[in-house]
Amino acid sequence: MKSRPARLLPPGGTSRARRVHAMTRRQLLRGVVAGALAARGLASEPISATSHAPAVAVAPALAGQRTLGAARWATLRAFALVMLPAAGNLPGAEKAGAIEYLKQALAGEYAVFLGVYRRALDDLEALARRQGAVSVARSASAFASLSADRATLVTRQFAAASPRDFAVLRQHVLEGFLADPVHGGNRDRAGWETVGLVHKHKE
Amino acid sequence: MRDLPSQPAAPCLYTAVVATGDSTSVCIIGSGAAGGVLAWALARAGVDVVVLERGKPAKRDETAEDELLQVIRRSHQPPVERDGTVVVEPTARAEGEPTRVGQAYYLLGGGTILYAAASWRLRPDDLRKRSRYGTVPGSELVDWPLTYQDLEPWYTMAEKEIGVSGKSGADPTEPPRSFDHLMAPLDEDPFSARLAAAARKMGLRPFPIPTAISSRNDAYLGTNQCQYCGWCSGYTCLFYAKNSVDITVIPKALKTGRARVLTDSYATRIETDPRGRASAVIYRETATGAEKRLAVGAVCLAAGGVQSPRLLLMSASKQFPDGLANRSGLVGRYLMFHIEGRRTAVFDQAFDFVLTKKVGVHDWYFPAKTDAWINHCSIQSGSRRGPLRFALSREGWGEDYEAALARDFPRTQQLQAMVEDLPQLANRIELDSGRKDPEGYPLPRITHRYHEMDRLALVHSQERMGALLQAAGGKLVDTAEAHTNITGAYTYHLMGTCRMGTDPKDSVVDRDCRFHDVPNLFVADSSFFPTSGGLNPTLTIQANAFRVADYIVKHRKELGG
Numbered sequence: 001m002k003s004r005p006a007r008l009l010p011p012g013g014t015s016r017a018r019r020v021h022a023m024t025r026r027q028l029l030r031g032v033v034a035g036a037l038a039a040r041g042l043a044s045e046p047i048s049a050t051s052h053a054p055a056v057a058v059a060p061a062l063a064g065q066r067t068l069g070a071a072r073w074a075t076l077r078a079f080a081l082v083m084l085p086a087a088g089n090l091p092g093a094e095k096a097g098a099i100e101y102l103k104q105a106l107a108g109e110y111a112v113f114l115g116v117y118r119r120a121l122d123d124l125e126a127l128a129r130r131q132g133a134v135s136v137a138r139s140a141s142a143f144a145s146l147s148a149d150r151a152t153l154v155t156r157q158f159a160a161a162s163p164r165d166f167a168v169l170r171q172h173v174l175e176g177f178l179a180d181p182v183h184g185g186n187r188d189r190a191g192w193e194t195v196g197l198v199h200k201h202k203e
Numbered sequence: 204m205r206d207l208p209s210q211p212a213a214p215c216l217y218t219a220v221v222a223t224g225d226s227t228s229v230c231i232i233g234s235g236a237a238g239g240v241l242a243w244a245l246a247r248a249g250v251d252v253v254v255l256e257r258g259k260p261a262k263r264d265e266t267a268e269d270e271l272l273q274v275i276r277r278s279h280q281p282p283v284e285r286d287g288t289v290v291v292e293p294t295a296r297a298e299g300e301p302t303r304v305g306q307a308y309y310l311l312g313g314g315t316i317l318y319a320a321a322s323w324r325l326r327p328d329d330l331r332k333r334s335r336y337g338t339v340p341g342s343e344l345v346d347w348p349l350t351y352q353d354l355e356p357w358y359t360m361a362e363k364e365i366g367v368s369g370k371s372g373a374d375p376t377e378p379p380r381s382f383d384h385l386m387a388p389l390d391e392d393p394f395s396a397r398l399a400a401a402a403r404k405m406g407l408r409p410f411p412i413p414t415a416i417s418s419r420n421d422a423y424l425g426t427n428q429c430q431y432c433g434w435c436s437g438y439t440c441l442f443y444a445k446n447s448v449d450i451t452v453i454p455k456a457l458k459t460g461r462a463r464v465l466t467d468s469y470a471t472r473i474e475t476d477p478r479g480r481a482s483a484v485i486y487r488e489t490a491t492g493a494e495k496r497l498a499v500g501a502v503c504l505a506a507g508g509v510q511s512p513r514l515l516l517m518s519a520s521k522q523f524p525d526g527l528a529n530r531s532g533l534v535g536r537y538l539m540f541h542i543e544g545r546r547t548a549v550f551d552q553a554f555d556f557v558l559t560k561k562v563g564v565h566d567w568y569f570p571a572k573t574d575a576w577i578n579h580c581s582i583q584s585g586s587r588r589g590p591l592r593f594a595l596s597r598e599g600w601g602e603d604y605e606a607a608l609a610r611d612f613p614r615t616q617q618l619q620a621m622v623e624d625l626p627q628l629a630n631r632i633e634l635d636s637g638r639k640d641p642e643g644y645p646l647p648r649i650t651h652r653y654h655e656m657d658r659l660a661l662v663h664s665q666e667r668m669g670a671l672l673q674a675a676g677g678k679l680v681d682t683a684e685a686h687t688n689i690t691g692a693y694t695y696h697l698m699g700t701c702r703m704g705t706d707p708k709d710s711v712v713d714r715d716c717r718f719h720d721v722p723n724l725f726v727a728d729s730s731f732f733p734t735s736g737g738l739n740p741t742l743t744i745q746a747n748a749f750r751v752a753d754y755i756v757k758h759r760k761e762l763g764g
């Protein structure tokens with residue numbers, strides 16, 4: 001395989017490219033994306049979210065209740081680890097920053113999905129309790145207390161019963177694994193490293 | 204007689220247009236491949252122009268190489284809930300949900316900001332389908348009223364002004380050219396080298412795809428040398444190496460002092476005077492909601508194959524009850540996409556991530572005499588998916604899924620086919636009587652079904668691509684039938700909806716892209732294409748825009764400019 005010679009950017013290109021990175025993409029995104037996406041009622045095409053995002057009552061109904069609560073977060077964390085468990089060289093959702101991504105996304109651009117999350121996580125929880133995790137306190141997550149095998153079984157049931165909600169949650173976990181770290185996930189580019197992606201200008 | 208259902212009359216929606224007293228010689232609607240070139244070609248000839256662009260300047264730097272923003276959230280396009288298009292097959296029983304099919308990019312520079320930048324000259328036979336293949340039942344094949352020789356000098360001009368990298372003479376179907384490519388082709392990457400070697404072993408003649416990506420710094424173009432980051436198709440270029448019109452020609456147009464570009468300006472109506480000439484463009488300032496009136500000497504549509512005819516249909520009046528310049532009833536008809544075929548294979552080797560069109564195979568571009576189709580088909584490399592899209596396209600979850608991502612993503616490669624879509628009268632865009640955008644203007648509605656030959660040609664291309672990938676050592680992970688379903692087969696190439704021809708009964712614009720019915724109204728986007736060829740259309744749009752601009756300059760007095 002022929003190795004490519006190192007390339008030199010021209011003066012204009014160098015300064016422009018460097019300036020972009022020096023500005024920190026997060027600064028730029030904060031204004032640009034948050035405003036634009038919130039105004040647009042964001043939906044991501046791969047999950048055909050048209051039936052999701054607009055159906056969720058957006059800002060007014062959510063004012064004052066913009067968090068999921070500790071039990072639901074525990075369920076969501078456990079769900080993310082069912083999607084992407086840590087094993088061997090595989091970092092799993094938590095180490096790769098997917099949970100942090102979800103936190104940031106749900107506090108910002110994806111606040112429109114909070115209704116979906118509440119419904120989905122409550123469904124998961126109900127299924128978990130039906131699977132025998134009834135002794136867990138109401139204030140805690142029964143789903144998070146399940147063994148890996150049982151959590152997998154319950155997740156299968158959930159995916160079959162609520163395929164659209166499942167698709168939303170699954171997609172967002174994968175986003176937290178593989179999207180640009182500027183969005184809060186993919187910690188230390190762990191997702192990209194897992195799939196062998198060398199992002200030449202983001203190292 | 205053709206069966207032409209009447210278009211729903213467009214309501215007159217504007218009530219409080221601001222009479223600004225503003226005027227220009229030529230108003231260009233849209234700032235993409237066509238609009239950018241028109242602005243530059245007219246302004247440098249001393250013609251005053253105003254470009255109305257619905258979108259904003261691209262947030263190039265912030266979004267470059269960001270798959271989540273560009274491909275998943277599509278931050279450069281309006282959301283589907285706001286501006287989606289309903290697509291129906293003529294025989295469909297139920298309508299689907301609105302989709303992005305038919306949407307243009309609302310950006311200064313239009314699709315050239317994000318395109319893969321493949322920059323082809325159409326082949327002489329692309330322009331004379333009727334003469335070459337005769338009649339085809341179910342398709343209204345025609346010859347273009349132009350030959351390749353007519354277009355050749357304009358292709359040369361476009362290649363110089365936009366900046367095309369390539370290797371002349373390498374493509375076995377390349378037509379004669381008076382000028383070599385401006386720049387050498389981009390370097391091969393390991394996958395394209397492997398593919399090319401396998402193709403040569405099969406007796407084929409692979410070649411570097413001509414692209415509007417700079418293989419060297421170019422001060423005149425204002426572009427930098429490609430840094431081979433791999434994030435080309437579908438992404439803004441961080442390094443200003445993709446020669447989009449907002450870098451190459453629009454800045455030069457602005458420098459003349461003759462051109463103004465108004466972004467966030469949504470053209471909603473073209474007015475005519477009592478003589479039936481375009482006299483003003485009404486546009487809406489997105490930021491303020493104010494509707495403004497721009498008096499014009501001439502108008503050039505460059506908003507794309509869906510939005511240009513939509514604007515004409517929205518401009519219906521007493522003089523033009525079926526839509527402006529639509530006495531033929533053909534505005535919006537003959538809508539053509541390219542059919543995008545894809546084959547996927549997994550290899551024993553991990554490859555760098557490259558979303559750049561590098562290697563083409565055209566040994567099967569023209570059909571054999573024994574083939575049951577007449578479509579022209581290009582096969583191209585460089586259409587991989589980013590890691591997130593790749594992950595989302597695969598079913599499953601859990602440890603095995605995660606391990607499969609890790610194993611397969613760097614080893615997976617795709618080929619893409621660009622298959623010609625034969626023109627059909629019934630394939631059309633019209634105004635959706637039931638759906639309006641938030642400003643109250645009717646959204647477009649697309650009716651489209653592929654011709655049987657389109658499907659045959661697509662499956663054939665799928666098989667050929669499969670053979671190529673296998674010859675290169677790949678293990679196919681899809682079938683030839685994949686992607687032949689209607690929803691998976693569209694591209695962003697939107698062509699044919701203001702058909703060019705000599706007879707006003709059978710076409711919408713003349714050979715100079717001037718509307719038969721309105722003498723100071725032109726179209727320069729791919730709406731004018733009478734047939735679609737099997738190649739990405741951008742360079743042809745740009746070459747023709749230089750030609751149209753030349754016509755306008757030469758006839759500026761009679762046009763009122």
